[in-house]
Amino acid sequence: NLEELNIQENNLTEISKGITELPNLKNLYISENKISHIPTEFKNLKELRELDLNVNLIEEIPDFFQDFDLELLYIAHNKLSEFPKCIENMKTLKELDVSENDIKEIPEFITELINLEMLAMTEISATSLPQDLTNLTKLEELCVDLPISKLPESVIPPLTSDHCHV
Numbered sequence: 001n002l003e004e005l006n007i008q009e010n011n012l013t014e015i016s017k018g019i020t021e022l023p024n025l026k027n028l029y030i031s032e033n034k035i036s037h038i039p040t041e042f043k044n045l046k047e048l049r050e051l052d053l054n055v056n057l058i059e060e061i062p063d064f065f066q067d068f069d070l071e072l073l074y075i076a077h078n079k080l081s082e083f084p085k086c087i088e089n090m091k092t093l094k095e096l097d098v099s100e101n102d103i104k105e106i107p108e109f110i111t112e113l114i115n116l117e118m119l120a121m122t123e124i125s126a127t128s129l130p131q132d133l134t135n136l137t138k139l140e141e142l143c144v145d146l147p148i149s150k151l152p153e154s155v156i157p158p159l160t161s162d163h164c165h166v
Contacts, residue, residue, distance in 0.1 A: 001024050003025060003047075005025060008029050008032050009032040011034060013035065014035060015030065015037075015039055017039060023045075027050040028050070031055050032056075035057060038062055050071060052072070054076045055076070058080065059078070059080065061087075066089035074095070074097045076098060076100050076101070080101035093116055097119075098120070099122040100124070111136060119143070121144050122143050122145045
């Protein structure tokens, strides 16, 4: 009946298959390890709502992640070279952090994640943002490190908020 598991900072190199046998797991925090691969059995975690994979060695987020009703996904400081395509179908996401990866382009579909309240994309290789960020009407915190001249005009008014970092 375990609903939350915190195994951060344990020098883990893989995710134990035993974790995938916790059907009620809602919150999983595995940041600051040395994990490079997410096993297929991970898809058994149907109740997962919060997943923190920050500071690992992950190169790819599996497509089956789109089947989760995640509200929080932290995948910052990994080895991602592109924005995970599966995120396009994660309509329940409220917080997303893809910072400190080698992501070269932010896809337009990011503007369709209408429940996002926090979006962090600092220290990535992308040089621009999608134009229609105003679709993200619930967005309270936007963290980017692009020059203001590179930001879409539609984003500039919300930047007066205390919750936006450029």
